[in-house]
Amino acid sequence: MSKVKNIIWPQVFLFGDSITQYSFQAGGWGSEIANRLARKCDVVNRGLSGYNTRWAKLVLPRLLPPSLSNTTPAAVTLFFGANDYSLQDKNPQQHVPCEEYTDNLKDMVKYLNSAGVSNDKIIFITPPPLHEESWEKECILKGCCLNRLNTVAGQYAQACVQTAGQCGVDVLDLWSLMQKDGQDFTIYLSDGLHLSVKGNQFVAEHLWGLLESRVGDLPFILPYWADVDNKNPEYSLLCD
Template sequence: MNGSNSKMISFPRIFLFGDSITQFAFETRGWGSIIAEKLVRKCDVLNRGLSGYNSTWGNIVLPQMISKNSSVENIVAFTIFFGANDCAIKEENPIQHVPLDEYVKNLKSMISYLKTVDVPENRVILITPPPLQESAWGKWCNGKGYKLNRTNSLAGDYAKACVQVASSCGTEVLDLWTLMQKDNQDYSCYLSDGLHLSVTGNEFVAANLWPLLEKKVSSLPIVLPYWADIDPLHPEATLLDTSYEFKTKI
């Protein structure tokens, strides 16, 4: 038997959808790569981060990312992480800026769309923009010939709106803006340039996102048997047995 007629293996999946903070999440020690490492042999973690995108553009392209024809039944979690570009000051960055009320509508629209393709609210996790360190980001902007085009206060307005959307829509939320500033701590260590995450920031996101994801993936078995559980004389009996219980951990 060569297994050509055996059933295809389908891995559960987690989608990470957002802007550059998501796109960069698979860099070395990025928050996405940390999550993926935790779920190896159990779940595929798919990075769908789009650098520079805001929630309006994300809302437009979401149906191209996922539909009822894309095996949505095995999606165990879907993170939506927009806001860092939306909150740009309109006068300084009109291309990426999205008004606060439109940002709210976009998040709700994405959640609503996911529900139509059988990804319910309880599998969705909204992530707020992190705080902005204005001195560092202002230095970056000056180096590019721009004026400061974001403020921490504005990032906070969008973060609060994101939390409110999660509450009204019944999704979970990771409020980075609040957590990173808890007890008035210095949050500069979490940011590499005032906006994007440092290694420490990526570790912080992964550590705080994991408890939300763990509830959704805790019952997932290891995909395919542990090597020591395979019958060396009759490997097909183990490897092609779809009822096999994966009791041995990697």
């Protein structure tokens, strides 16, 4: 029998704000991706609610240190912007100017490259559109006024798309797709900003279209149960 080796599972690394953090809830887009990749790949959720790209680029090396070269991700999603595009005069804590937002995305790509993640493994996701009336109600409940606008969300989404092109990475433009042909995008949102069940399904389907070519052909890890040699399970389970 050959020497037993540890099993290193490929990873899909999801990095973003609350829309990523909440993606592992029941019916979430992250949990759907994880379900599709069961027994093939670990889907790692590193969503940080409320974070913008200014903070994200600082903590990324702590979450994905270069020393973990044996677990270099098969794919990484960068899903930021929903906090960056907050209005500066209404929400200065989270606001990041659009030019800095694009620079921060570029810096994160550079870091990922230095950690061994090539551009073909990186996917940007733009913020979804904002339904201002619904989000204003949420803001009022929290004791503040409307602090985001859909037109500004669109500016950041466009900047994200342009930056993806400059960096040579794929991008999922939710802001445009969810409003395509003038459709009612409110069905994709739960509170005007975050995703509804339909919104999570929308993201999962479109993201899978980009992920499938990267991870869809990964083999099952460990044999199917019916293929295990019951008389000599060690040979089936411990040998390459």
